[in-house]
């Protein structure tokens with residue numbers, strides 16, 4: 130296999146049927162490595178038998194850990210469980226922890242790979258659209274604490290990311306739309322041509338017809354941004370377009386009511402309507418964005434949207450405390466500015 134993208138020794142492969150080539154890839158790239166597969170119940174139920182059969186066919190010694198679905202799995206106790214299992218298997222630094230699943234499994238297994246023996250090989254097989262275009266690129270790994278999301282983690286890039294776009298076929302429409310919010314985000318912040326392409330594809334089926342090139346474009350954009358700002362000190366902020374409001378919505382609703390993508394969609398829409406009204410955004414941009422979000426099953430507003438509660442939640446967000454707040458403003462489709470504002474004035478943008 131030839132990597133589609135090479136990001137500082139993290140090789141990203143994108144295509145159909147890659148799941149069935151995983152064993153051969155590991156046997157070639159990491160000869161005689163043992164593998165600890167980490168997955169969740171849903172993804173495990175769909176793909177683990179095939180993956181295990183493929184590992185077996187390539188004479189790879191492996192073991193699998195199936196954890197419950199959902200955000201609560203991103204818990205420190207599971208880091209302990211994975212590391213103890215790795216120790217039971219006598220894994221050394223040349224061996225592999227393999228994440229089979231969405232962003233939850235990727236963030237969790239990646240963090241375990243970063244800390245077991247101070248770092249062993251990590252291979253990611255992202256299976257949601259969100260994880261294929263976002264979380265599997267860029268090396269952020271971690272878990273949640275009761276005090277907040279992603280509070281413990283590290284920067285640790287996967288040695289290989291195998292993006293099998295066929296796995297998206299089993300995703301629910303809602304999870305697919307959730308990933309589409311990030312895809313649309315890339316169009317807004319970087320790539321007007323991608324945005325126009327998405328405007329012309331008005332169904333999930335049509336998107337799936339072009340999915341390899343769409344995922345590749347998104348990963349290339351994220352890789353470019355990450356190359357310039359590996360440790361999240363500047364440019365990477367543009368990836369947060371729609372996310373200040375999105376996170377505040379997630380925090381006021383409690384996680385679970387809306388998907389991350391739905392909250393970000395509302396965030397991108399609200400922000401762009403207000404910056405357009407302030408003359409910071411080309412006229413007509415918000416309407417185009419709203420139409421595209423709706424076309425792909427995403428909301429632009431929600432019942433009970435309450436400016437004051439959203440503002441309070443954004444102010445409570447630990448990342449926003451005590452410093453100027455940077456908001457990401459679409460100047461037009463495909464181009465954004467990072468605009469520092471006094472935190473109190475966020476209210477004007479909600």
Ligand SMILES: NC(=O)c1ccc[n+]([C@@H]2O[C@H](COP(=O)([O-])OP(=O)(O)OC[C@H]3O[C@@H](n4cnc5c(N)ncnc54)[C@H](O)[C@@H]3O)[C@@H](O)[C@H]2O)c1
Pocket residue numbers: 169170171172175198199200203230231232233234236256257259260263264265266267268269270278279296297298299300301304307
């Ligand atoms: N590390 C990063 O840079 C980064 C970036 C964005 C998000 N994240 C993290 O990613 C997580 C969210 O990821 P997610 O949206 O992939 O959620 P997820 O991993 O919870 O997956 C969503 C649901 O889809 C199911 N699923 C996964 N693949 C499937 C498939 N192919 N077919 C059918 N069902 C499938 C899962 O079992 C789960 O129930 C959050 O914890 C977030 O913090 C990390």
Ligand SMILES: [Zn+2]
Pocket residue numbers: 311372389393
């Ligand atoms: Zn996001």
